[in-house]
Amino acid sequence: MKVLVLYNNVLSVDKGEARDLVSAQGVAVAARAVAEALRPNHEVVCLPVDYEPSEVLAEYDAREWVVFNLLEGLGNRADLEPEAAAALGKLGFRHTGNPPRAIAICLDKARTKRMLESVNIPTPRYQVADEPAVHIDVPLPAIVKPVAEDASLGIDDGAVVTSRDELGARVEYVWRAYRQPVLVEEFIEGREFNVALWGNGTPECLPLAEIDYSAFPDPLRRICSYAAKWEPEREEYHLTPVSCPADVDPPLAGRIRGVAMSAYEAVGCRGYARVDMRERDGEPYVLEINPNPDISPDAGFPRAALAAGYDYQQMVERILSLAV
Numbered sequence: 146m147k148v149l150v151l152y153n154n155v156l157s158v159d160k161g162e163a164r165d166l167v168s169a170q171g172v173a174v175a176a177r178a179v180a181e182a183l184r185p186n187h188e189v190v191c192l193p194v195d196y197e198p199s200e201v202l203a204e205y206d207a208r209e210w211v212v213f214n215l216l217e218g219l220g221n222r223a224d225l226e227p228e229a230a231a232a233l234g235k236l237g238f239r240h241t242g243n244p245p246r247a248i249a250i251c252l253d254k255a256r257t258k259r260m261l262e263s264v265n266i267p268t269p270r271y272q273v274a275d276e277p278a279v280h281i282d283v284p285l286p287a288i289v290k291p292v293a294e295d296a297s298l299g300i301d302d303g304a305v306v307t308s309r310d311e312l313g314a315r316v317e318y319v320w321r322a323y324r325q326p327v328l329v330e331e332f333i334e335g336r337e338f339n340v341a342l343w344g345n346g347t348p349e350c351l352p353l354a355e356i357d358y359s360a361f362p363d364p365l366r367r368i369c370s371y372a373a374k375w376e377p378e379r380e381e382y383h384l385t386p387v388s389c390p391a392d393v394d395p396p397l398a399g400r401i402r403g404v405a406m407s408a409y410e411a412v413g414c415r416g417y418a419r420v421d422m423r424e425r426d427g428e429p430y431v432l433e434i435n436p437n438p439d440i441s442p443d444a445g446f447p448r449a450a451l452a453a454g455y456d457y458q459q460m461v462e463r464i465l466s467l468a469v
Contacts, residue, residue, distance in 0.1 A: 147188045148465065149205060149238075152176035152215040153229070154193035159221055160324045161291075161298055168296040168375045169221065175441040176215050182461040183213070196220045198232045207237035211468050213461075214240040214437065224293060226252060241468045242416040243436035250412045251434045254292050254328050257412060258431075264411050266404060267430045269331040269423075277317040277327075286332040286365055289315040291323040295435060297371040299323055305332050305365045333423040333430050334364045338391060340405035341438075341449035343417040345467055348409045350402045351449035355391035360384035369421075387445065389452045397427060404429045412436075416467045419446060440464070 155169040173193070180191040194201050196219045202212075216229035227249035233240045243251075251257050261268045272283050273292055281287075286307045291299045299319050306312045312329070319327045337356045342348040358367035361384065372379035393401065405420040408431050419438040422429045440446050442457055450460040 146186075146465075147210045148183050148190075148213055149202070149210050150176050150180045150183070150189060150191040150213045150215065151194050151198070151201070151233075152191075153218050153220065154195050155218075155221050157221055161294075161322055164371070164376070165296075165298055168298070168371070169217075169223070171296075171375070171439065171441060172215055172217050175439060175444075178442050178457070179213055179215065179440065179461050182458040183465070185458070186462070194219065194229070196222075198229060199236060202236055202238065207239075210238065211465070212238045212240035213465060213468075214242045215440075217437075223295070224252065239468045241437075241464050243414055243418065247413040247415065247418075248436050251414075251418075251436050252293050252295075254290075254433055255326070257434055260411055261408060261431055264407070266407055266411060267428055269333050269430050269432070271328060271330040274316050274320065274327040274329060277313070277320050279316075281312060281316070281329050283329045283331055285309075285312070286334075287312065287329050288332045288368065289319055289327060289329050291319055292326045292328040294323060294325075295433075296439075297369055297374050300368060300370045301372065302366065302370065304370065305368060307365065330432075332365070333425050333432075334367075335423045335425040337367070337369065337421070337423050338393075338401055338429070339387075339445050339449075340401060340420045340422070341417070341446045342405060342409050342414070342420065343463065343467060345415045348406055348414070348418075350405060351446075352390035352452040353393055353398060353401060354387050354389035354445055354449055354452075355393070357386045357388055387448065389445075389448050397424065397429075400427070401429045404431060408434055417446065417464055 152172045183189045219225040227245040231245040255273045258268045316327045339354040341351040373381040373385040419435040421432045
């Protein structure tokens with residue numbers, strides 16, 4: 146098979162913090178790893194994309210090539226990720242991963258939560274602040290984050306607030322730094338699980354993963370912050386190990402898998418995705434859904450695939466086989 150591995154070429158960030166560039170450029174690592182995994186069995190070309198996929202793809206025949214889609218936006222515009230997938234379809238290319246509509250729904254955390262609520266899938270109470278002065282009724286403690294970012298952008302030690310003054314200051318910071326509405330969400334003090342799924346139609350759940358926050362005595366510091374994901378020099382990075390398969394009693398594991406599968410189907414995911422949730426009193430609450438999640442070799446999705454018996458090359462081949 147002829148495979149084009151496409152990823153977005155990010156040279157700078159135009160909002161948020163300067164350090165956010167680290168996560169934005171991480172997709173290049175995934176692209177190189179995917180290309181190397183595919184080369185033994187396929188003709189592979191790995192290509193960075195700026196803002197116009199059509200320019201990069203002009204010399205490739207859509208009837209002969211399949212796109213392994215690692216575009217997390219166009220250029221430094223993460224909000225254009227749905228448009229990137231849509232462009233591939235308009236050009237006639239089959240591609241891996243999720244359709245534009247599912248990506249667009251999941252990119253907007255509030256839209257995701259409304260859709261989940263409409264089909265009775267539990268999600269923490271929330272409110273969106275379109276400007277800093279909006280009165281917030283969400284109970285405290287609450288976690289405050291940009292409504293349309295992933296990779297834990299905007300989440301640090303100050304993200305969980307316990308007073309109205311802290312809430313107001315945090316909403317103001319996120320609104321000004323990330324230049325978008327702010328999601329204020331009830332903070333669920335409980336275990337945190339990541340559920341990797343793949344498939345078209347009814348998905349298959351890979352083994353559950355749990356983030357171990359036991360090193361943090363304060364429950365309000367038990368969050369998957371930007372530092373915990375992306376900054377090896379920070380203690381959070383080393384104090385948030387992941388257990389996969391997670392040690393979960395069968396009834397709870399069944400509920401988590403059931404909620405994850407329902408969430409995957411509710412937003413129209415295909416290919417592969419990850420559902421993040423927290424558990425309180427035996428009830429799993431969906432925090433967000435990540436279509437086309439990070440598949441760098443050290444990321445969560447490959448870890449779950451390995452626990453299911455797929456090495457990295459086998460995982461990549463499986464994702465390719467699900468190309469729409």
